[in-house]
Amino acid sequence: MSGNSKSIRTPAAKVLYLGSARSGTRHAWRMRATSMALIPLTIGFVWLLITTVGKDHGVVRATLGHPFASILLLLFIPASVYHMMLGMQTIIEDYVHSEHVKSFALLANMFFSAVIGVACVYAILRLSFV
């Protein structure tokens, strides 16, 4: 045995890089921060949906392009996308045990979230400024 004699980690675990990545607190805190932000933002988003779903194109463009609606959506989308990315990361880490599949799934999670986030934000900006 070498190193810190107080450690309860086995030598095998050390050389295999098993153990804490020291990112858990940050993850948990960001999950809570985004979920707190999402409560009022979701209520605003649902209200926006109620007033726009089923309306014709011009009305939807005008409603979503209004500064209040656009700012609400520009806050709602990144908070949601980051929140859902963290949540899916937890699910993947809980259920996917093969290292290769897990790495791929975690990357796919990030790519999916980025695509959704960028697509929504781009669409909102285009509705606001074009």
Place this chain on the structure above:
Amino acid sequence: MTTDQGQSRGAARPLSPHLQVYRFALTMAMSIAHRITGVGLYVGTILLAWWLVAAASDASSFATASAFMGSAFGRLILFGFTWALFHHMLGGVRHFIWDLGYGMDHPEREYLAQGTLAGGLILTLLVWFLAYVVR
């Protein structure tokens, strides 16, 4: 040590009892429902992105997206999405209550689970009622 290292990963060790040994409780159903609704909302963002991008594109793209959302199947998905949104949101509030140190004991946790379930359904019905009235 050298022999132990090779065996440590594949060794068949006893596992702690899992789902099959527990009596059904509403709190456990709410726990997995929180995760499932989260996954549902994750996938549902595809629809949101489609709707927003279509609105920002031309009239025919928006007509296609609008027709899908307005169809019976589309409305069913949107209804489920609304429910998942509210259920997950109230589930999050429940987690905040726990984070503050309240509601973990016997009657309270049952009330919170029932409240999450009922509240999610009530808010969903209310929003759909409002959507039809406002329209």
